[in-house]
Amino acid sequence: MADLTPLLAFRWSPRAFDHTAELSPQDASALLEAARWAPSADNSQPWRFALGHRDDDTWKRILVSLPGGDQRWARHAAALVLAARAGGDAERAGYDLGQAVAHLTVQATALGLHVRQLRDLDRAGLVTDLDLPAHVRPHVVIAVGRLGDPLSLPADLLRAETGLRHRLPLAALLLTGRAARYVP
Secondary structure, eight states: OOOOOHHHHTOOOOSOBOTTOOOOHHHHHHHHHHHHTSOOGGGOOOEEEEEEETTSHHHHHHHTTSOHHHHHHHTTSSEEEEEEEESSOHHHHHHHHHHHHHHHHHHHHHTTOEEEEEOOSOHHHHHHHTTOOTTEEEEEEEEEEOBOOGGGSOHHHHHHHHSOOOOOOHHHHOOSGGGGGOOO
């Protein structure tokens, strides 16, 4: 593997979160600052966030927007962050929001935190429950916390949690020659 910064090489998206760990105000601020400083087209910053700390009202509203299978483990996260795109061209705003979430993710790794992103959520419910402005569209929920004990997970999640991480080979990602025709 290439010489990656440890912030990228050791980033991992667990489901096992420490249900006793809390997200400090300083760490929460650092995560959101990292997202704020992400690049965006014309510096438009077309992203908005709702931060819920474990068991507060925002956290509960975000948690119930997730499918039951994800609630099983997400309920242990110290924080749930709704990342939403705000106005503008949907494709461009979605790309820029992805940059902001990636910056938040790298900052979390630098702080010894872990995140797991969830795209399957009740977007319409969140718009209503969080009373979001019309131009704000929920995109992803980010579970944030300290690593917990994987043995605390149900058996089906334990297998996924403890399995080897896999990535496509670099050649399969390059759009040149034969790799451009790669089909998994």
